[in-house]
Amino acid sequence: MIDFQLFLTPTLETIYMVFLSTIFAVLIGLPAGVLLVVSEGNHVAPNPTLHRILGLLVNISRSIPFIILMILLFPLSRLIVGTTIGTTATVIPLSIAAAPFVARVVESSLKEVNAGVIEACRSQGASTMQMITKVLLPEALPGLVLGITMTIINLIGYSAMAGAIGGGGLGDLAIRFGFYRYELGILIIAVLIIILLVQLMQYAGNSLANAIYKKRS
Amino acid sequence: MIQLKSLTKTFPNPDGKIMAVDQVALTINTGEIFGIIGLSGAGKSTLVRLINRLEEADSGEIWIDDTELRQLSINQLNLERKEIGMIFQHFNLLQSRTVEENVALPLELAGMKKNQITARVQETLDLVGLADKAKVHPAQLSGGQKQRVAIARAIANRPKILLCDEATSALDPQTTKSILTLIKELKKTLNLTVILITHEMEVIREICERVAVMENGAVIECDAVETVFSHPKTKLTRSFVTSLRPDRKSVATKDSTSYRLKLTFLGDSIREPLLSRTIRKYNVEINILAAEINQLATVPVGNLLIEVSGSKKEIESCIHKFQQQEIQVEVVSA
Ligand SMILES: Nc1ncnc2c1ncn2[C@@H]1O[C@H](COP(=O)(O)OP(=O)(O)OP(=O)(O)O)[C@@H](O)[C@H]1O
Numbered sequence: 001m002i003d004f005q006l007f008l009t010p011t012l013e014t015i016y017m018v019f020l021s022t023i024f025a026v027l028i029g030l031p032a033g034v035l036l037v038v039s040e041g042n043h044v045a046p047n048p049t050l051h052r053i054l055g056l057l058v059n060i061s062r063s064i065p066f067i068i069l070m071i072l073l074f075p076l077s078r079l080i081v082g083t084t085i086g087t088t089a090t091v092i093p094l095s096i097a098a099a100p101f102v103a104r105v106v107e108s109s110l111k112e113v114n115a116g117v118i119e120a121c122r123s124q125g126a127s128t129m130q131m132i133t134k135v136l137l138p139e140a141l142p143g144l145v146l147g148i149t150m151t152i153i154n155l156i157g158y159s160a161m162a163g164a165i166g167g168g169g170l171g172d173l174a175i176r177f178g179f180y181r182y183e184l185g186i187l188i189i190a191v192l193i194i195i196l197l198v199q200l201m202q203y204a205g206n207s208l209a210n211a212i213y214k215k216r217s
Numbered sequence: 218m219i220q221l222k223s224l225t226k227t228f229p230n231p232d233g234k235i236m237a238v239d240q241v242a243l244t245i246n247t248g249e250i251f252g253i254i255g256l257s258g259a260g261k262s263t264l265v266r267l268i269n270r271l272e273e274a275d276s277g278e279i280w281i282d283d284t285e286l287r288q289l290s291i292n293q294l295n296l297e298r299k300e301i302g303m304i305f306q307h308f309n310l311l312q313s314r315t316v317e318e319n320v321a322l323p324l325e326l327a328g329m330k331k332n333q334i335t336a337r338v339q340e341t342l343d344l345v346g347l348a349d350k351a352k353v354h355p356a357q358l359s360g361g362q363k364q365r366v367a368i369a370r371a372i373a374n375r376p377k378i379l380l381c382d383e384a385t386s387a388l389d390p391q392t393t394k395s396i397l398t399l400i401k402e403l404k405k406t407l408n409l410t411v412i413l414i415t416h417e418m419e420v421i422r423e424i425c426e427r428v429a430v431m432e433n434g435a436v437i438e439c440d441a442v443e444t445v446f447s448h449p450k451t452k453l454t455r456s457f458v459t460s461l462r463p464d465r466k467s468v469a470t471k472d473s474t475s476y477r478l479k480l481t482f483l484g485d486s487i488r489e490p491l492l493s494r495t496i497r498k499y500n501v502e503i504n505i506l507a508a509e510i511n512q513l514a515t516v517p518v519g520n521l522l523i524e525v526s527g528s529k530k531e532i533e534s535c536i537h538k539f540q541q542q543e544i545q546v547e548v549v550s551a
């Protein structure tokens with residue numbers, strides 16, 4: 001018999017890690033994505049140097065494989081959380097891995113905002129900050145919601161990977177029981193819970209984006 | 218008053234530079250509706266975009282009353298932009314906001330207080346006749362209604378100037394008329410100075426007082442609308458004038474119509490009170506669109522551009538009468 005109690009804590013851990021790291025990833029990635037857009041050539045606050053540097057940073061951090069990034073970030077985790085294992089420590093590499101992804105997602109959503117609309121608001125004397133908060137972000141909202149949904153789903157996957165090196169959560173459970181103890185049932189159930197989480201998130205994200213689209217049509 | 222002094226703007230392009238705006242000098246009087254007409258690519262949009270610095274000029278000066286806009290810092294410019302409303306061909310409304318929220322945006326940008334915004338938005342939507350659509354999202358509106366919202370947004374801060382870039386080009390003729398009428402009304406009630414870009418001479422005829430004709434970035438002709446209509450100086454302007462279809466406005470009833478006539482007369486006939494006598498004798502109304510008298514070497518030559526409205530029969534007898542008095546009559550449009 002499988003003890004379902006066994007899955008409760010890892011599931012909550014996964015949710016905790018994904019939730020926190022999504023917040024931090026958005027806190028870093030959103031401003032970066034906004035800056036990427038507004039600093040471009042003929043956008044509201046052109047700054048080619050900043051644009052190039054940011055783009056480079058984002059690309060470099062996105063090209064590092066997650067497992068490597070995690071190991072590279074051990075010192076940072078130890079500095080901030082005091083340890084390198086456990087769910088809280090894992091939030092740091094997860095956030096930093098997802099932040100550049102969020103930046104690109106934000107960038108591509110904001111680029112969809114109609115240039116004429118931006119121009120109209122510029123003609124009304126909008127400052128760069130007003131342009132960002134009152135025009136770009138609200139106009140791009142449905143795209144941002146879908147992008148952040150995608151980020152969350154990626155983070156669920158990454159968090160499972162993080163389990164392999166002491167991260168806790170469902171991935172940790174699956175590896176400990178399924179891989180080391182050959183308890184295939186537990187592995188399968190852990191994977192099913194992960195699939196369920198992903199499905200739920202995708203459904204929630206799509207519904208929210210559709211609700212926004214519908215309200216605007 | 219708006220004064221543009223040798224404004225120039227070039228765009229880089231693969232084979233050198235495009236002169237989008239070439240040494241343009243214009244004076245636009247406070248409270249007038251000033252038209253700018255030209256073919257596609259003439260530089261009309263670039264010229265108005267230079268005025269509120271959506272595009273930065275290469276050289277020249279932009280004076281609005283006592284302020285030279287090109288001297289302003291970006292913050293000063295953003296303040297000054299609140300005095301310059303702008304509307305566009307494709308309306309450019311925010312999808313994320315309802316009609317009233319769209320109109321509120323410029324007020325929020327200007328830092329107006331919440332309760333003042335509510336009142337002002339209400340008042341402004343009343344001015345454009347869309348109070349009943351306040352809570353609706355723009356996607357549910359027709360083109361004409363969207364342009365009304367855009368106009369409301371443009372005038373929400375009660376600007377001195379309204380820039381219209383092809384504001385009616387995406388609309389059908391009837392909606393175009395209603396939007397032009399609205400602009401005319403708002404100009405009066407809010408004492409606006411309007412600069413209106415179009416490639417349709419009908420729009421110019423409908424509401425403009427003066428017009429500048431642009432070609433290849435340069436203003437090639439600029440005068441009162443009547444003068445440009447009656448005496449187009451350049452080939453391009455002539456083609457605009459002749460492209461005009463007869464004025465639909467005046468075909469009000471079945472048997473009433475109107476003709477636009479150009480009368481040319483020599484010598485003594487000028488001294489006779491020609492028009493007033495015609496009106497008394499025939500059942501017609503006459504509008505003088507343009508009048509000019511030139512002293513040739515020996516005799517004065519008069520040119521009159523008039524619009525005669527009435528029944529076709531009456532108008533024809535008037536024309537006949539004019540011709541009897543040795544006045545040369547040319548039917549410009551009927
Ligand atoms: N951002 C830009 N970059 C490069 N060239 C431009 C740009 N904007 C305008 N131009 C060029 O400048 C010239 C004038 O363009 P403009 O849009 O002002 O014309 P227009 O008279 O408004 O035409 P239309 O009636 O088609 O709107 C054109 O040759 C156009 O290709």
Ligand SMILES: [Mg+2]
Nearest residue numbers: 261262263383
């Ligand atoms: Mg144009």
